[in-house]
Amino acid sequence: MDGKNISLTPAEWSVMECLWERSPMTGRELTDALRERCGWSRSTTLTLLGRMEAKGAVAGDMSGGKKSFRPLVGRDEIAMKETEDFLGRVYNGSLSLLVSSFTQKQPLSKKEIDELYDILKKMEEDRDA
Amino acid sequence: MDGKNISLTPAEWSVMECLWERSPMTGRELTDALRERCGWSRSTTLTLLGRMEAKGAVAGDMSGGKKSFRPLVGRDEIAMKETEDFLGRVYNGSLSLLVSSFTQKQPLSKKEIDELYDILKKMEEDRDA
């Protein structure tokens, strides 16, 4: 029963983005940052943090008057989980189907094409090794 | 104000999957299909259909006693929209970031690698043309 099975709502993503950039942050710092980025009131941010603490997405360390928060899940970790969900639901689990569908509407920049080639090449090297 | 700005919940996706496979379908056919696939009661399916009709995802044609439904949005259309949302939220809008992140955990099958190469090659041809 580890805490891997956490999923985040869009609003919770915004909170995590802050904490993934820098952590720990005090409640004050977070309310300021999110008032700025999302226009949220203090209450909103703190309510979100409470819920996220309850479900194990963040840890709140209350020491010395002020409470500070740090993430308990890595960005990669949950990005992965959400990606799997999404791919399964929308593209039947097929990454190449996603790519082909996406590129039919939005042509990729040269930079992205190059990056994708690099990824594929590297993967083949690993496979052959 | 066309109906493009529709997003589907996971449950609603299941309904659409049926209608994208074959359409139109009567309420009866849909309740049967979704009882089978998802274990839903008749009420559940019809409630979903009602909501989806209200938000313009499907059209219900009531003619000759029985009501039948057909999709008003294409699968590609909303797959695209959801993909953009997802990429923006999780991968900062970058497709290559998604691919690289994904492949670090789940190595792709040879088939998928080949498909991806094909997609890239085709895209370059289009670009050069």
Next chain:
DNA sequence: CCCTTTTGTTTACATCTGTAATCAAATTAT
């Protein structure tokens, strides 16, 4: 030490989602 500000915690509430039960009109069978 009192008054003000900051903080942490509780409570609130509308909307959305999943999941149905119920009810009433229409259809079908006997």
Next chain:
DNA sequence: ATAATTTGATTACAGATGTAAACAAAAGGG
């Protein structure tokens, strides 16, 4: 024609989500 079944529509209700006000304890200023 009447009873049984099917069907469309309405109502229900709990849990998730977005968004915040209220309240109370703590900290800081004078």
